[in-house]
Amino acid sequence: MLDQPALEAAGVSKRYGNREALRGVDLIAHPGQLHGLLGPNGAGKTTLMRVLLGLVRRDAGTVRLLGRDLEAAPGSVADGVAGLVEGPAFYPYLSGRKNLTLLARLDDHDRSRRADCIDDALEQTGLASQAEVAVGAYSAGMRQRLGLAAAVLRSPRLLFLDEPTSALDPAGARDVRAIARRLADEGAAVVLSSHDMSEVEELCSLLTVIHVGRVIFSGTVNELRRRAPAEVHRLRTSDDDAALRLASRRNDMNVVRIADGGLEVSADLEALDSYVIALGRSGVAVRELERRARSLESLFLELTGHGGAAPLSTPAAPDAADRGLESVSMS
Amino acid sequence: MTLRSLSAVAAVIDVECAKLAAQIKVRLLLAVCAAAPFVFAVVMRIQSSVPSDTLFGRAIKESGFAVPLVVLGFAALWAFPVLTSVVGGDIFSAEDRYGTWKTVLTRSRSRAEVFAGKVLTAIGFSCIAVAVLALSSVASGVLVIGPQPLVDLTGVLVPPSQALIRVVLAWASVLPPALGFTALAVVLSVATKSSAAGIGLPVVAGLTMQLYTFVDGPEMVRQLMITSAFGAWHGLLSEPPYYRPLVHGALVSAAYVVVCLAIAYRMLRRRDIGG
Numbered sequence: 001m002l003d004q005p006a007l008e009a010a011g012v013s014k015r016y017g018n019r020e021a022l023r024g025v026d027l028i029a030h031p032g033q034l035h036g037l038l039g040p041n042g043a044g045k046t047t048l049m050r051v052l053l054g055l056v057r058r059d060a061g062t063v064r065l066l067g068r069d070l071e072a073a074p075g076s077v078a079d080g081v082a083g084l085v086e087g088p089a090f091y092p093y094l095s096g097r098k099n100l101t102l103l104a105r106l107d108d109h110d111r112s113r114r115a116d117c118i119d120d121a122l123e124q125t126g127l128a129s130q131a132e133v134a135v136g137a138y139s140a141g142m143r144q145r146l147g148l149a150a151a152v153l154r155s156p157r158l159l160f161l162d163e164p165t166s167a168l169d170p171a172g173a174r175d176v177r178a179i180a181r182r183l184a185d186e187g188a189a190v191v192l193s194s195h196d197m198s199e200v201e202e203l204c205s206l207l208t209v210i211h212v213g214r215v216i217f218s219g220t221v222n223e224l225r226r227r228a229p230a231e232v233h234r235l236r237t238s239d240d241d242a243a244l245r246l247a248s249r250r251n252d253m254n255v256v257r258i259a260d261g262g263l264e265v266s267a268d269l270e271a272l273d274s275y276v277i278a279l280g281r282s283g284v285a286v287r288e289l290e291r292r293a294r295s296l297e298s299l300f301l302e303l304t305g306h307g308g309a310a311p312l313s314t315p316a317a318p319d320a321a322d323r324g325l326e327s328v329s330m331s
Numbered sequence: 332m333t334l335r336s337l338s339a340v341a342a343v344i345d346v347e348c349a350k351l352a353a354q355i356k357v358r359l360l361l362a363v364c365a366a367a368p369f370v371f372a373v374v375m376r377i378q379s380s381v382p383s384d385t386l387f388g389r390a391i392k393e394s395g396f397a398v399p400l401v402v403l404g405f406a407a408l409w410a411f412p413v414l415t416s417v418v419g420g421d422i423f424s425a426e427d428r429y430g431t432w433k434t435v436l437t438r439s440r441s442r443a444e445v446f447a448g449k450v451l452t453a454i455g456f457s458c459i460a461v462a463v464l465a466l467s468s469v470a471s472g473v474l475v476i477g478p479q480p481l482v483d484l485t486g487v488l489v490p491p492s493q494a495l496i497r498v499v500l501a502w503a504s505v506l507p508p509a510l511g512f513t514a515l516a517v518v519l520s521v522a523t524k525s526s527a528a529g530i531g532l533p534v535v536a537g538l539t540m541q542l543y544t545f546v547d548g549p550e551m552v553r554q555l556m557i558t559s560a561f562g563a564w565h566g567l568l569s570e571p572p573y574y575r576p577l578v579h580g581a582l583v584s585a586a587y588v589v590v591c592l593a594i595a596y597r598m599l600r601r602r603d604i605g606g
Contacts, residue, residue: 050433050603050604050605053433053437054436054437055432055433055436055437055603055604056603056604056605057601057603076436076438076439076440076441076442076444077436077437077438077439078439079439082437083437085433085437087430088433088434089429089430089431089433089434090429090431090434091350091353091429091431092429093353093354094350094353098349098353102346102349102350103434103438105342105345105346106342106343106346106435106438106439106440107438107439108338108339108342108439147434150434154438
């Protein structure tokens with residue numbers, strides 16, 4: 001049996017003027033789990049994070065953080081809850097360490113342990129060597145790391161990470177993922193929204209997809225994968241006509257000619273392997289085979305209306321393929 | 332208010348003071364408050380003419396206690412709206428400028444505690460700035476001109492010890508309107524999210540109120556002008572002294588403080604912290 005949820009949000013709605021930013025959003029996150037929050041630009045992910053952290057007032061719905069109603073301490077964030085909200089910001093005229101010291105003071109950290117906690121947070125986020133530099137001189141990636149350090153400083157049992165790797169180089173992104181995973185391993189519930197589909201797939205066991213302020217999918221990654229259409233590959237051969245004729249005799253794939261030359265193959269990996277072998281046996285050489293959209297990306301784009309009007313079972317839509325996507329940028 | 336809330340407000344004040352201490356403009360302002368009266372007193376001593384069209388200006392070479400009163404008269408017109416707005420008009424809008432509301436408000440302090448801590452810091456700074464200017468004015472007058480007896484506004488000679496007490500009381504009497512201006516700066520800082528407006532508009536408001544005194548407008552409006560309270564100290568340097576303007580000025584100032592802070596808190600409490 002799962003523990004008591006760290007986060008229970010039910011029917012959360014928020015309206016800005018005539019625009020409904022959130023429409024009855026439900027979200028549950030359990031201790032020890034990394035929960036991915038996906039959605040295209042303007043879907044409402046950041047608004048939802050801000051509502052859950054009490055930065056934005058909701059119009060309807062209930063929110064319980066670590067078993068306590070959000071209203072229990074109006075206007076403040078409960079101990080054990082931390083957030084890295086999109087584009088972390090600090091006082092530019094103070095050093096990274098001084099910024100963290102002031103935030104620790106606001107958290108009522110024990111004075112005797114404050115310096116150690118700050119050192120630890122700086123060390124974890126790879127900022128120790130830059131701790132005395134004024135934040136005004138930090139790069140966007142360093143500010144992102146400092147934002148994570150500020151969140152880690154609260155020893156979170158429920159952590160909201162809003163696109164935490166967006167400004168980071170690959171090494172920085174890897175460090176952030178490692179911290180998120182470690183916190184989850186230590187029992188924290190981590191809710192993570194990300195630009196990077198592959199990152200969410202890699203890190204999260206549960207996913208919630210939001211589109212136009214509404215939850216359109218919530219479940220495990222495997223459940224999503226089962227609904228996913230075939231992957232899309234671009235294929236160049238020595239004889240595209242022969243390759244098309246060969247494909248037309250198969251019912252486990254869809255192959256079409258594309259405008260910039262070559263073919264687009266929508267098929268699962270097993271069917272693709274078999275097709276490539278068949279091409280070789282027929283004397284058609286495979287000159288190029290490139291993955292253009294992975295199955296979850298295809299599904300995501302379809303779910304959020306970015307994949308054209310194609311039903312879920314059809315291959316990835318043209319605009320997904322047009323991006324040549326290894327990882328799709330969604331927000 | 333619980334002990335925990337008091338501790339929380341103290342933590343916010345601690346943080347705000349650390350931020351102010353790191354800002355050059357704040358240190359510069361206090362340095363100017365400390366140095367300017369000395370420069371003024373030295374210039375007055377050296378030059379042959381005196382500012383005879385200013386209250387106590389004629390007496391400036393005859394008694395050092397006239398110096399803080401001339402400075403007070405000048406500051407009431409120009410300096411107090413600036414001194415009391417520099418921190419109050421920036422302390423909230425700076426969070427908007429740096430985008431740090433989301434950083435501050437995702438810690439363990441409530442908006443009410445953050446608001447109280449910031450307001451108390453702004454009020455504390457205004458008091459310190461006025462106190463530094465007052466101390467420096469008195470010290471410069473006594474040290475540069477000398478502690479001679481002072482002739483008050485009704486022509487009575489006041490001995491040095493009495494003159495010192497009255498000068499100190501006169502400076503203390505400007506604290507309520509100074510806090511009223513601080514509260515005005517706070518509400519403008521919260522409402523406009525702009526430090527330029529938070530600092531600049533109280534100065535403009537102060538000048539407008541001063542100009543209104545030259546206009547033959549309704550007396551009721553004149554009574555509500557917070558700048559009138561900056562001149563209430565005249566009653567302390569008359570024989571017999573009169574206190575009604577002081578009481579009236581304090582009440583008007585208190586009304587400004589209560590109304591401005593109530594509006595500012597309501598706005599901050601209801602604000603959605605966006606991107």
